[in-house]
Amino acid sequence: MEQSFLAWLRGRLRSLPGVAVGIGDDAAIIDCPPGRQLVATTDAIIDRVDFVTGEHALADIGVKAMMINLSDIAAMGATPTAALVTLALPTQAIQDGAVTRGGATETAAAVYEGILQAAERFGVAIAGGDLSVYDGPLSITITLLGTAPTGAGWLRCGAVEGDHLIVTGPLGGSLLGRHLNPRPRLDLVEPLRGCADVHAAIDISDGFSLDLDRLCAASGVGAEIDTAAIPIHPDAVTRSETSGTTPLDHALGDGEDFELILALSDDDWKRFQAAYPDTELTAVGRFIGRTGLWSRGDRGLRRMLASGFIHGGQRRTDGEGDT
Numbered sequence: 001m002e003q004s005f006l007a008w009l010r011g012r013l014r015s016l017p018g019v020a021v022g023i024g025d026d027a028a029i030i031d032c033p034p035g036r037q038l039v040a041t042t043d044a045i046i047d048r049v050d051f052v053t054g055e056h057a058l059a060d061i062g063v064k065a066m067m068i069n070l071s072d073i074a075a076m077g078a079t080p081t082a083a084l085v086t087l088a089l090p091t092q093a094i095q096d097g098a099v100t101r102g103g104a105t106e107t108a109a110a111v112y113e114g115i116l117q118a119a120e121r122f123g124v125a126i127a128g129g130d131l132s133v134y135d136g137p138l139s140i141t142i143t144l145l146g147t148a149p150t151g152a153g154w155l156r157c158g159a160v161e162g163d164h165l166i167v168t169g170p171l172g173g174s175l176l177g178r179h180l181n182p183r184p185r186l187d188l189v190e191p192l193r194g195c196a197d198v199h200a201a202i203d204i205s206d207g208f209s210l211d212l213d214r215l216c217a218a219s220g221v222g223a224e225i226d227t228a229a230i231p232i233h234p235d236a237v238t239r240s241e242t243s244g245t246t247p248l249d250h251a252l253g254d255g256e257d258f259e260l261i262l263a264l265s266d267d268d269w270k271r272f273q274a275a276y277p278d279t280e281l282t283a284v285g286r287f288i289g290r291t292g293l294w295s296r297g298d299r300g301l302r303r304m305l306a307s308g309f310i311h312g313g314q315r316r317t318d319g320e321g322d323t
């Protein structure tokens, strides 16, 4: 199967600068421009753990597998270059919308439709990967490579007391569909680099408060959140109509928003706002010396759970989802 599929795939790939040797040799060779460092991330998604074949189209799952990696590259302040794609394909037929895909090759081609679409959109080359067929669930592992200026990758650990807590877009309710085709915030990397020294960054995969808690833990600070300033996505409002939870709790806890949380100095935040007056970036609080997440709302200052719930509710048990 592998030979004919690779021939098909090679016909579909565009060659991009930066990949000196792509698919077809024992390994890929990728350029790293002078003054930049290689940034690498990987994420595996598996049927019945991260998606459900039959409910989600295989091409959409392929798109998502790329987007979650692209979001991690954006969170590092990096630019993506090339992806290595590893598919573990079930021998059994897969229900793909109205179609039943009987062979592993057909499944691979359907998943690749989405991967290629996302790769094209963000100028990423598919530089290699692996295919295997086995008696198990569909699994898609993408390793994404990118570059960032040497010594200037955005880490989780640089937030300092007094920094503004910035969120890059509206939050909550992603399960209504945005979770399948998220928008990695690569568009913000160059604008931010142009006028700010980003002290710390993380992308929101498991929920604003949980990912903020991770950034705070890495930086050794806490955060005071102005809950009235949190940009709430209309999907969070829609979800709240049937969930019994407030739109704010959806915005704080839902996850898979793939927006970024940033720590910026006051000067840098002012400079960014002056350069981009129509920005959807929003200051939603400050990093503080006292650890923990604190919400400042109309009932004063209250401790917030990293699960995203301010007042009780159920606690999420997700682990650290990615590298």
Ligand SMILES: [Mg+2]
Residues within 6 Å of the ligand: 071, 072, 075, 202, 203, 205, 322, 323
């Ligand atoms: Mg991440």
